[in-house]
Amino acid sequence: MMNSAKKNNVKLVGKLDGPTIIFAHGFGTDQNAWSKVSVAFLADYRVILFDNVGGGSSDPEAFSPNKYDSLEAYVDDLIDICTDYDVKNAIMVGHSVSGMISLLTAIKKPDFFSKLILVGASPRYLNDVDYVGGFEQQDLDALFDTMANNYFAWVSGFSAAAMANPENPHLAENFAASLNAIRPDIAQSVARVIFQSDYRSELPKLDKPTLLIQAKEDIAVPLDVAEYLNKQIAKSKLEVVNAYGHFPHMSAPDEIINSVKNFI
Template sequence: MSSSILERNNVKILGSGSQTLILAHGFGSDQTAWRHQIAAFASNYRIVIFDHVGAGKSDFTAYSPHRYSSLYSYAEDLLDLCAELKLTQCVLVGHSVSGMVSLLAALVEPQRFSQLIFISASPRYLNDEGYIGGFEQSDLDALYAAMSSNYYAWASGFAPIAMGNPDKPELAIEFANTLAAIRPDIAQAVARVIFQSDHRVELPRLTVPTTILQASNDIAVPPEVGHYMSQKIPRSKLIPIPARGHLPHISAPDVVTHAIASCLAA
C-alpha cells in the first residue's frame, strides 16, 4: 500500500488534535461540502477529508463500473485510507451514501471507529412491504431516464429539489455544479448502485455507537427511515435537527455543526 491511495481519493489532512474526524461526502458532492464543519473543528481536531472515486478531484482512472458495482468497494476504499493513515478510534461523519459506506467499513474493522454520525443516510431508498424508503421503482426509473437523456439539465433541475432551501438559490447552484463535475456515465452508474442498494440486513450487526441526524423535507430520506435505523442499529440514537433538505451540512451548517459537537462532547 502506498500514497497512491491518498492520490486516488484526493485525501487531505487538516487541523490538529488528538482525536481524528473523518468527513465523508455524499453522492453529487465532494469534500468541499464540509467547509463549514472544517472551519468549526480544525482548531481542536485532526480532520481527514477525501473524495470518493468518481467524485471531486479523485483519480477518475481508478473508476470502473465493475469495481464500483456495490457500496462494499467504497467501504474497502475507506478502510484502505484508514490503514494508510494508521487511523483507529476515529469519529466518522458520513453524509448520505457515506452513512452506509461507513457502516459496511465498521462491520469489517470496527476498531477503526469510535463513533459514526449519519447525516441524511438511508439503508434502502425503495419502498418495501412494511418499509417506507421514499421511492417507488417507477420514480427511480424516471430519474435514471432523465439523467441519461440530458445529464446537465437533470443536474440543474434535481439540485434545488435535493437542497430543499428555495430561499437560498446559490446553494442549489453550488450543488448543481458539483453534480455537473461528475462524468455523466459515472454519475448514472453510481446513482443506480446507491438507489438500488439494500443494507437493512446489516444494520443490527453494527457495534459502533451511531448517531442519526435527520433533517425534514428530505427528498431522498423521509423521517420514517431515521426511525427505522434507530430501531435496528443496537447502539444508536436518532436526533431530528431543525434543517431542511438532503444537504443540511451545507444549508444549515451551524445546526449540523452543533449536533456534531454534542456527539463529540458525549
C-alpha cells in the same frame, strides 16, 4: 497499487496530533461539502477529508463501473484510507451514501471508529413490504431515464429539489456545479448503485454509539427511514435538526456542528 492520497484526493488538516475525525461526502458532492462544518473541528482534531472515487478530484482513472458496482468497493477505499493514515478510534461522519459506507466499514473494521454520525443516511431507497424507503421502482427508472437523456436538465431540477432551500439559491447552484463536474456516465452508474442498494440486513451488526442526523424534510430520505435506522441500530440516537433538504451540513452547518459536538 495506487495510494489512497492520490486515489481519493485525501486532505489532512487541523491539529495533526489530536484525535481523528473523518468527514465523508454523499453523491454528487465532494469533500468541499463539509467545509462549513469541518472548520469548527480544526483546533482540536486531526481532520481527514477525501473524495469518493467517481467524484470531486479523486483519480479519474480509478473509477470503473464493474468495480464500483456496489458499496463494497467504496468500503475498501475507506479501509485503505484509514490504514494509510493510521486511524484508530476516530469519529466517523458520513453523509447520505457515505453513511452506509461508514457503517459497513465499522462492521468490518471496528477498531477504526469509536463513534459514527450518519447524516441523511438510508439503507434502502425503495419502498418494500412494511418498509418506507421513499421511492417506487418506476420513480427510479424515470430518474435514470432523465439522467441518461438530458443529464444537465436533470441536474438543474434535482439540485434544487434535493437542496430544498429556495431562499438560498446559491446552495442549489453549488450542488448543480459539482454534479455537472461529474462525467454523466459515471453519475448514472453511481446513482444506480446507490438507489438500488439494500443494506437493511447489516444494520443490527453495528455495535458503535451512532448519531443519526435527519433534516425536517428530505426528498431523498424520508423521516421513516431515519426512524427505521434508529430501531435497527442498537446504540443509536436520532436527532431531527432544524434544517430542510438532503444537505443540512451545507444549508444549516451550525445545526450540524452543534449536534456533532454534543454527541462527541
